[in-house]
Amino acid sequence: MKKLVLLFILTITISACDFRKPDIANVRKTKMEIENPDRHYYPILRGSELSAEYKFYNRGNEPLIIYDVQASCGCIEIDFPSTSIGKDDFGFITLDYDSAKNIGYVEFYITIVANTEKDIFTTIKFDLNVVTSPHYTQDYEEIYLQRRKEKLAGEVDGDLTQQGYYVDEERTIR
Numbered sequence: 001m002k003k004l005v006l007l008f009i010l011t012i013t014i015s016a017c018d019f020r021k022p023d024i025a026n027v028r029k030t031k032m033e034i035e036n037p038d039r040h041y042y043p044i045l046r047g048s049e050l051s052a053e054y055k056f057y058n059r060g061n062e063p064l065i066i067y068d069v070q071a072s073c074g075c076i077e078i079d080f081p082s083t084s085i086g087k088d089d090f091g092f093i094t095l096d097y098d099s100a101k102n103i104g105y106v107e108f109y110i111t112i113v114a115n116t117e118k119d120i121f122t123t124i125k126f127d128l129n130v131v132t133s134p135h136y137t138q139d140y141e142e143i144y145l146q147r148r149k150e151k152l153a154g155e156v157d158g159d160l161t162q163q164g165y166y167v168d169e170e171r172t173i174r
Contacts (some may be wrong), residue, residue, distance in 0.1 A: 024067055029117040030060025034124060041128035050097040054110075054124055058085045060117070067120075068113040069093055075101055076108060095126075102130045 034056045044050055058064035063084035071078055079094040095110065107127040113120055 021065055021067060024065075024113070024115055024120060027065060027115045028062040029115055030058055030062040030064050032064055032112075032114055032116050032122060033057045033059045034122070037124040039126040041126060043129040043131050044099055046103060046130050046132050047100050050099065050128070052095045052097070052126060054093045054095070055090055056085075056093065057090045058087055061087055062115070063087070064091075064114060064116075066091075066093075066112060066114045070111045070113075071095070072109040072111075073106075075099070076110070078110070080112075093124075099130045103132060105129050 034054055037054070039052065041050060041052075056064075063086055065084045066080050069078045069080045075098045077096040077098075079096075081091040085091045093110070093112070097108070099106075105127065106129075107125065109123055109125045112122040112124065114122065116122060
């Protein structure tokens with residue numbers, strides 16, 4: 001029985017090694033084409049979300065493997081295919097942007113790491129204006145104080161807006 005369990009664990013371990021992506025330095029290169037890589041979106045209201053899909057094609061003769069996709073901001077969630085894309089096939093990279101932390105003009109860069117011929121890094125970008133509600137606009141000080149109160153709630157005694165100081169009664173004369 002122990003030999004059977006050991007054989008089963010060994011088989012699982014060996015098969016798991018086959019599911020890893022090959023090293024990017026040793027894999028054959030291919031070509032990737034992205035539809036509309038630079039986009040300019042219409043203004044959105046602060047706090048709303050934007051979903052964007054980038055369609056890409058494998059235009060080379062080898063399978064296209066996307067190793068990683070990284071955004072220039074933590075406010076973007078990324079979903080990309082984990083399997084390889086065959087010759088003349090396509091896939092999607094989906095971006096979900098949350099505008100709660102931005103005001104005004106914003107520009108984001110998304111870097112795709114894949115086995116492409118010219119360079120393993122391919123960059124796509126999008127930009128837009130994040131506008132506030134016309135009914136009420138908080139200024140930066142109000143936003144900062146509100147977040148600070150939420151973060152320090154119950155941790156500090158006294159009024160957080162009073163940023164004074166105090167001294168000890170002892171005097172040092174030099």
